[in-house]
Amino acid sequence: MGLTVLSGPSGVGKGTIVAAVRRLHPEIWVSVSVTTRAPRPGETDGVEYHFVDAEEFAHMVKVGEFVEHAMFAGHAYGTPRRPLEERIAAGAPCLLEIELQGARQVRSALPDARFVFLAPPTWDELVRRLTGRGTEDGDVIRRRLDRARIELAAETEFDEVIVNDEVTTAAERLVRLMTSSSH
């Protein structure tokens, strides 16, 4: 099974690590999720996410287009089924970057996948990163930090933990796990 699921609290650096993996290891296929949240400055439809409205998302759920889907801080997120199944069937190394509820759904559907938790060096550093990104207002940051406490408590459910101290080092650790045969 060439599927790896990367999870971890909002602001820990999942998007940054995945961007580094894409840049350094273009042979790894990264799933593009669907979301109802608005694009952040610099995000492009079809690259970081497929951006849709709530109605379109609900339709996609109804017709079974998602492997998993979940609500996070007031918005819906889901992993499109078809491209992932095609890449797994082709034997490609595949990476999903999703939150905890989605990771649990994937564990039920695809128990052979590898589950990796990205952890912050400290709680204070997580708060600094989430606040420092500057893309959310205070209320949204508070909701994301509330979720972060829940997500951090679930670290032990995962097969591996990577501490995101330095971006390239953490990205290379992830790639090494993905390409090792121990799972």
Ligand code: ADP
């Ligand atoms: P997530 O996708 O987990 O919500 P992001 O990738 O958006 O997190 O990262 C949150 C913030 O932390 C961004 O401003 C990013 O530049 C910064 N960041 C990510 N990784 C590191 C790191 N290893 N050291 C310092 N800052 C980081």
Ligand code: 5GP
């Ligand atoms: P953000 O809005 O910061 O990009 O993402 C918020 C959270 O949603 C992050 O924890 C991210 O990993 C998660 N996420 C992104 N795509 C998906 C998805 O397809 N499914 C699920 N369950 N979570 C996702």
